Amino acid sequence: MSDAAVNSGVGPVVELRRVTRSFEQGGVRIDVLRGVDLKVMPGEIVALLGPSGSGKSTMLQAVGLLEGGFGGTIVIAGQPAEKSDSKQRTTLRRDHLGFVYQFHHLLPDFNAIENVVLPQLVGGTSREVAEGRAKELLIALGLGKRLEHRPSQLSGGEQQRVAVARALANKPKLVLADEPTGNLDEATSEKVLEQFLDLVRGQGSAALVATHNERLAAKMDRVVRLHEGLLE
Template sequence: MNDRTAPALSLAGVGKTYNPGRPNAVEVLRGVDLDVAPGEVVALVAPSGAGKSTLLHIAGLLDTADIGRVSLGGRDMTRLGDRPRTAARRDQVGFIYQFHHLLPEFSAIENIVLPQLANGTSRAEARSRAAGLLAQVGLENRGKHRPAALSGGEQQRVAFCRALANAPRLLLADEPTGNLDPATSDRVFGALMDLVRGTGLAALIATHNLDLAARMDRQVRLEAGRIVAA
């Protein structure tokens, strides 16, 4: 049972080393401590190769830490088996990546409906929610279009809606506008922030764009494998 007053995400002493015990071992994370409160939008600022994707994957239960604790909504996820981890990830976490990864054979609205159907939502309810999310990002008239018929910015906005389809408590985004030109990036990021603010979920958004980071509630920096205030 999740505690609604607890941090949406809590990382305590999280460490991760690739190829441990070998000459080519790489210690990526070294005792990361970070809390993200419900409704808070936190910018994770770090250059490429600093380990921010690894941190997001561990936070979202896609990867496991070597040491430390990962909690979602006050519930310790660290020692869960594969099935409960998968269920927690499906129910509580939404992911956005630099590339949209939309299914090309399905329309925009179908791309948002599918994860809801996988989570047991009725088709009618799923389509209603998908249509509502598309309207929030200004794509109410583009729902029947397949990804190839959408611009890059439109595709990424559909990906945002898909990430929020199952009403997660935590959104994790890895350079969500990094593949867009500056003008489109600014507009699309505004749509993302409107979505996040409208749903009140917590968000941890990795970016190297300091202008975008400044629009969030708080900035933290990943430096030498640890989190420091930006």
């Protein structure tokens, strides 16, 4: 975590206060989140640890404002998100958040550069600047010779590196990563995670990374554990 952020008294990038989420399944109420409290400070990388089915993805969906139905308070970059309308939530996601998923979700008809350029154009960046930023990130991720390749021409690890570049392209305050290397073999997983963490730290972003892997979680600044709907 950035010492400057702590010492300057800067507030959290995201704060969750008593966040809840329940589902009805077969007439039975399932409480996935039962009052989650969490603060992530600027520049801090937090591992969200828990087994499959513990609610990690649900919690990231809450932080990412990706669906409704959540109770409690979610504050992103000082703005209470639960009081925002759909347009305001879209703006919060665009201006402050980046996303990396277990599966890359790249656009199949666009090459690596184009996949990283597009979110920047949506955010109002000029094409020239966006292409420069895309090349910078992809080269840093070891893809300098794969810039013009489409996802189908890339390996699984290369596809996920493009997804990492896309998530970081707009220099978000907070990157949300849901098992970002869970679909890769162990060696590739280690390499991609190290590159991801280096880039996040290098640009001063914070990150909340969901994983079930204790070894990967240990590489981050802090570990929180989701157990029976609460953080430990």
